[in-house]
Amino acid sequence: MYPTEIAARIDARHGVARASTLRMAGASARDIRRALVTGSIWKVRPGVYATPDVSADIVTAARHGGALCCASALAQLGVWVLDADAIHVAMGPHGRQREHAGCACIPHWDEGATGFGRVDIVRALVQLARCQGDEAFFAAFESAWHRGLLSRRDRLAVRARLDARQRRLVDAARSDSESGLESLLRIRLLRMGIVLRCQVRIRTVGRVDFVVGDRIILEVDGRENHDGESHRHRDLVRDANAAALGYRTLRFDYALVIHDWPRVERAIVGALRRRA
Ligand SMILES: [Zn+2]
Ligand SMILES: [Zn+2]
Known part of the structure; x- marks a missing residue:
């Protein structure tokens, strides 16, 4: 597999991927080495690779052991968030946190796929509702809707995953x-x-x-x-x-x-x- 193709596969995952994922897609260990040498990709840590223009927040989340999520993912998508200072990281239900320099991450242990990159907007909004509460969620939900980032199906998917009290916020929201x-x-x-x-x-x-x-x-x-x-x-x-x-x-x-x-x-x- 050519270095550019390996880079494209990593980019399709928001810029970070495991070597095992790349190998499953058909890249040999030698292909990965060649991509490293040519500068098409770089090593985040052993067995984890990124493309040169990956976002710094997504790299931090990967160093911590998961995907960018919650307020951090929403901010990156252009959604208005009340507080996006920390890096919020989706670990999946059983992820393993790793030590890394300058860690001020907020881990999330919700159900859902594990891996790197960035979670989708529906999962990020549900995480925000639990992490930062009603007002932060309401403002982000309306902002995402106003910016055309939430389909009707997405809105219903968010609503279905909230408790009865927070569902009322979705019902009160406007575009x-x-x-x-x-x-x-x-x-x-x-x-x-x-x-x-x-x-x-x-x-x-x-x-x-x-x-x-x-x-x-x-x-x-x-x-x-x-x-x-x-x-x-x-x-x-x-x-x-x-x-x-x-x-x-x-x-x-x-x-x-x-x-x-x-x-x-x-x-x-x-x-x-x-x-x-
Ligand atoms: Zn959070
Ligand atoms: Zn961290």
């Missing part, structure tokens, strides 16, 4: 939530029993994130929106137009929603009370 912050805000207000309308179009204002009560607008600015002057001016124009129609606009950013939620909650409850 039009444009940021994780928006998802977090919505699930928290729903829990507080505050009814809200999402992505509401208001004449002369445009589309706003949420309306609560009949005249309170809530806007959440994600960390991806860098506040340029023109951006700020546009927001002020929107707020002025909304005020002319009797709306009050409350704006929250990433730091407030994530690190200072009680302040956000007091602002919304206070505004609602004054309206009442």
Whole structure:
């Protein structure tokens, strides 16, 4: 088997594979040596090989003994995740953890295939629901859906693997939530029993994130929106137009929603009370 073919087979597994897998596909020990010498592949550890442009996170997971999973896999797929600092590794039910330099991995011992690479999005979401809880799961689920990464079949597969309580989160999820912050805000207000309308179009204002009560607008600015002057001016124009129609606009950013939620909650409850 040619070195390029061996590399292609490893790439098909997200960039890491065992020698035994390659041999099963028809590569001899000599073929693997030749691929190593030509630089088409490199050795992660004895019996485990990777391609040159494999992601660093997938290599770390392989060094630990499993596949990239949970929040780490979702972040790599472009899904909004609340906390993806650690490397989450799927070990399968009976995997063996290995020591490696700089290990800060979070192992997962769920049912499912063992091996390297990256788990599929359905398994990653189910792992996230167990690992990081309701809010993190809800925001990631909506983000994945919004980005077109979840088919109807995938959504049902995720739902089927959750407990009754977390299934309700899937049932409350929408496909039009444009940021994780928006998802977090919505699930928290729903829990507080505050009814809200999402992505509401208001004449002369445009589309706003949420309306609560009949005249309170809530806007959440994600960390991806860098506040340029023109951006700020546009927001002020929107707020002025909304005020002319009797709306009050409350704006929250990433730091407030994530690190200072009680302040956000007091602002919304206070505004609602004054309206009442
Ligand atoms: Zn996890
Ligand atoms: Zn590790």
